[in-house]
Amino acid sequence: MKFFTIFSREIKSYFNSPIAYIFIIVFLLISTGIFMNQFFILQAADMRAFFEIFPIILCIFIPAITMRLWAEDKKTNTIELLLTFPIKTYQLVLGKYFASLVFYLISLISTATLPMMVFILGKPDVGVIFTQYLGSVLLGAFFLSLGIFISGFCKDQIVSFVLSMMVCFFLFLLGTEFIASSIDGWIPQLGSFLKDSLGIAQRILSFEKGVVDLRDVMYFLAGIFIFLVLNSIWMDTRLRPKAKINFGIGSCIMAGIFILFNYFFSDTPLKRFDFTREKVYTLSEVSPKILKSLKSPVLVKLFISPSDKMPTGLKTLERQIKDKLDELKISSGGNFRYKIFHVEAAKVAQPQEESLEKSLERKGIRPFQVRSIERDTFGVKLIYSAVSIAYKERPEEIIPRILPVDLPNLEYILISKIYKMTLSEKPKVALVAPYEEKILPSQIREVWEKLGKKERERFIEDRYSLANRLLEYEGYDVERIKLTEKEPIPEDTKTLIVLEPRQFNERQRFEINRFLVNGGSVLLAVQKYTFNYYPFGYQGLRVSAQDNQPKFNSLLQNWGLKVDEDFLMDNQNEVISLTSEGRLFGIFEVSSPVKLPIQIKIVPAQMNKDLSITSNLSQLLYLWGTALDIDFEKLKNLGLKADVLFTSSPYSWKVKYHSGYLKKEDIFPLKDTGFESFPLAVFVRGQFPDVFKDKEIPSWPENEQDENYEGANEVKINPQSGKLILFGCATMFDRRLFDKGSHLNLFINSVDVLTLGEDLVKIRSKGMVRYFIKKISTQAKVFWRIFTTFFIPSVLFILGILKSLRRRHLKYSYLKTLS
Template identity: 40%
Template sequence: MSQWLNVAKRELRSYFNSPIAYCFIVVFLLVTCGLFMTTFFLSGVATMRPFFSSLPLILIVFVPAITMRLWAEERKNGTLSLLFSLPTNSISLVLGKFLASFAFGILALLSTLVIPIMLIVLGDPDPGPIFGGYLGSILLLAFLLSLGMAVSAFFKDQIVAFIISLVVGFSCFLAGLEFISAFIDGWIPGLGTFLRETIGISSHFNSFSKGIIDIGDCLYFIVFSVIFLLINVFTLEGYLRMRTTKGFAFGCILLIGIGIFLNGIFRDMHLGRMDLTEDKIFTVSPATKRVFERLKVPIRVTYYVSPKDKLPTPMKDMPRDVGDILEELKRLSPKFSYKIVNPEDIPDEIEDIHKKGILPFSAQTIEHDALNIKRIYSAISVAYLDKKEEIIPQVVPDSLGSLEYDLVSRIYRLTLTSKPKIVLITPNSSMDPKLAEMLRQAGRPPQEMDRFQRIVEILESQGYEVVKQKITKDTPIPDDARLVMIIAPEKMSDRARFEIYRFLRSGKPVFIAGQSYTYSYSEGPNGPELHAQKSLQETNDLISPFGLKIGEKMFFDTRHVTLHVTSQRQIGMFTALVQTPVNYPVQIQVLPDQMNKDLSITNSIAGLLYLWGSPVSVDDDLLKKYGVTKTVLFESSPGAWERDFHFGPLTQRDLSPPNTRQLKSYPLAVLLEGKFPDPFEGKKVPKWASDKTDNETETEKDPNRNQQVTSKPSRLLVVGCSEMFSDTAIMAMGNPVFLLNSVDALSLGEELIHIRNKTQVQRFIRPVSTKEKLMWRLFTVFFMPVLWILYGIFRAISRKKNRLLCEGR
């Protein structure tokens, strides 16, 4: 052991005795950290995925610069004879040089730790993908170093060794790319996929940056690193010591063939993996386990998928990947069973499969340099008792991350006695008067538009039955409704409010979202202008009996986002639609540090667009009197303020933050829990607006509908923003996730939320000023290079002093 350690120490010392090492590290850091910082503040996401996605290519270029001199220089200078005159052997020489270069490369990688330090200060990054990315980088470093050393041993010229190492490394990288393997498959079916799975660098490296440590991927790098080192040893033995070269080429090819063969086997084996992500997003959640433990009747899942040779290259691993997920679910309960079926093997059942909703869909493939369309199957059906089967119509690589939720949510709802029903009450938006008049003149009566239609689509896609209605005598709240959602409440009759309160006091939850103002954008003489309009909503009439109130002043926040507003602009003779970026403090952004981490509804949401919203004030004394508890779901940033309403465009004073003392944080969404009081206590039951009879006659006709109910524990969720649920904003940031989490928590429970939240991995950094951005750029890009330069100067001066002392003796 001392032999290769001595060689490693000698080599490592020689690195830092030369300015080349410092130049290498400085340039490496400037390139890697500089590229990362160019887009970091634009995305604002606390992740190192962009860093690790570009790192393989950077290492493929830089590592040959380290290895090209390891043997080529020894051969060129004729110092190999001196090495072999030492009491050592080829294995010790190879290991020593490898460990020295490996330690040098790790020092260069560790110098990039300034990036995770910055992420920790500015946000809350997931440490798992960062650790996994660095582990994968170290394994990739070992792979490329051993490859470069093996190539360097063949040549005396360092430049030739550098170019050959670069070409081989880059070829392995390309082999792992899906579009390259798809291109090769187009000419020789199956070859591109085989090369991607056995020798492709990128296909084995990408999982590390996600926070997944796959044993098969680790073995890929380890096996080839060992093989390249063995080739290096054989090269020394066969060429440098002038021993027989018979069978040398065959031995090298055999070793590489063994490596390809072993990695082909590893890809088909389930060797296990570790999920390093903080929320274990690639592991079956405890909530899924609880759902499966309660299964009383067998659940049958069938995955219909075309044969592997007919799938496009990006989907060739789908049968294996989906099978892994289904097998993991099968271990949770004996009541769960699955099978993978090729529809082409059951031609007699094709018609029945199509009736279920299992239909082939089009997928693009590349064959002989031409784009072709294939019709393939990749769908899942879930069967439970004699109920109608639930169908996941398309299972593609992008949907694998949410497949557990897609399956378990359908299983959960199948086991319910009835489909969960949600009552949705929204206003009908009136059409623009000019457009309405044009339609009337054209003989087409104008129709009211629904600005909240996407809420229905989102909820129905998750298995809910959504009933859109107004509360009238003919359309009361259904008895089997699990939740009433009221978005942008309009003026309601006393009887409609009585029905909502009655529903709430019966122990069923209510969700209310409303705001005090809407805003419009227009072009003014000096650019875009913002106008405020008082909302016609009557939210406060509905929630004030419970100590809640939507703020009545215009509300602003220093944390806001840029939006693009479409407007008409006259360009010569033509009218064009143009998008104008607007950045006003009413376009409020809510980040994770403003959300309640103790609630499943909000603890894994990356951010919200709180568009034009208002704060929610709470009368704590009144809640205490009623025995109702309050929980704030999320709040504004500490840099929020209010202004009095006025007509006309908002002024610079309105849009500019006041002095620091007037800035504070406001609650934006509140959850009340407990037994709610009856606002109509001691009063007669209000009549329906269309009913002309007195209360006594109405009670005789419908005694159950008009009687008071005994108050039961219930929940009321109030959000001071309805526009965030409109069709224009519902898909922004984490708004749809917040909607689904709220509905799930109020109507079904929190188990499905825990499963869905596994897919939420984006974490945003806090707002950063321009000066702070500049400081972090300088720190990340230049701090470590400057330290290395200073260390190099210090070491050079120390060596010079030592040399002078030796000469003085």
């Protein structure tokens, strides 16, 4: 009861004064205002931007709450009266603390309009938002305990506010990599030690990602406990002889325990709770399944530089990799083992006969450079961070470099390597994609001559070179072919990839038909049109279409599929940057942003979440693509199963093909234009019927024949279930767009499913997905800006006015009674 008496007194003192309402209103206007300033620009259905700046706001807001808790009592000389009451000091401290905590929670709950808006406009990850708010509660509670502790030393509220704010910022900044690196540059290891043991910034990162780590929870709870205990001790003993000396010694001891406690547990793996929707930070169910199916154990060796030789940002890299290796080991049923070797780059240059570092160099494991900060100067360090994987008598697989950016995909990187090592041979993939031989510009040839290089007149422009390299990196045996009589589909090919086919002849269509009928897998990305942009007038633009004539529909229509011949337009589109020779400033070309409905944007809401290929992709740019016409009834009658991978938005429409420039009515739809969603990609599997059955085998065109090739017409048909993934767009896999958005993941996901099945894709698709809000009008944006920023502050303002009027009325009534 005594605790509740103090609690009630303090909570009433907040709301009996207009200051409390002003605090909350200012807090909401600043925090929600900053978030809304960029929300509709980013269009992300999450609150990441809000919680990234929230700790900084709390460093200012929390000291404003706590500055009066003891300082006001000291200034008004009521503190001695409080301490003489029949109430224990710790009850006084807890009453004040929990009153301030409730006030803070009310302020935090007042931001509820933000998640409300996000849930209405999109489909955010509920678990991530929950942990972000939980982290904010713990951080605020920690800062409150710190603030009440400092307030106990101060008689002036302003002094209490400034000191609390400085300490909050100090603890927060200690946890940032930049500050830790700067300190390490002068005193090695000190910055990293302070970051792990005292820094707050890294403690809230896991909450922001959707993970509750018990180490972080223990940090905040231990800090709260220590500051409240110290505050109770100080308020109880401050007037005793030698109180300051004894308290100082006791505080140092408790601070030391707190620091060592956090530093010790920073390297101790404790329970983590993954609240993300896709369980991003939890092992996939597929990994244990693959590991347990191994016929003998696999050995993983981690070669890494010691932490004292690492830059500050990488000092925890070994621990993070080891945590993932431990998870795999525990779930493998004894089939996954690992060893860690500490190696140093300095030993490579030593003249000794043999060393581990030199043997690693022969395997292809070499040190690499990373940036470091030494005495406020940027420098570089040579470090090791590599993995080798050994399985049976197979050649070792090497992963030469693992950095923090690779950690989210480390499970997939390891398991995919292990899985492919269990195969009897590398899966073979044949790639058919256009490339052109071009003449090198004269200016470039002159530069080559000046550099003493041999003059080159021609060069190969290969827009799909990155797709080729990615397949090789992923462990596929890739063969680039032209699909002619001279370069046919290799017999042991598992998957045939055809990107941007142009003017395919009857024999090429026959070869693809035969490959599918025989149980092969085909990835077909058809680019019906390429659009050309021409500068026109002042900042004007003309756009015309070029028909690439893929000539594939005559084959696809037999299976109920067709690449539409109309232009596809979509109001949900993306800005692209074009460099035009028509716009020059001196010798420099100007990059011009262009936003047209042929630059179609695909967001996660339009993707099939039931298929691993597209279940966890983010945004795609379906540049100049066309729709697919899918006859599901015909597919069903043929015994083929078809699933749409993704569609255009509900705001898309078609325009009949015409030559010349696009017209204004093509780009800006008329009022009577019918909008609808169109399928853009489809996954078909089953026994494909032989389109050329009982027909004469087509001959190769004369320019593609091989005079030395024998048996060109000897075709074997052995019907088996095949797979086909069809896209109405190939520019997604062009090297200029390949690493943008989720194009790379879409491509490799498709190849993996076609070649190896869905298991590996389920691991890769487990990554964090960024969800986007739906398209809304300008009026709706204005409404949400006003609602989220001003609704709760307006309500609080009205409540504050009503409260003030009621208090004034009670005061006048009381004075009238006295008179």
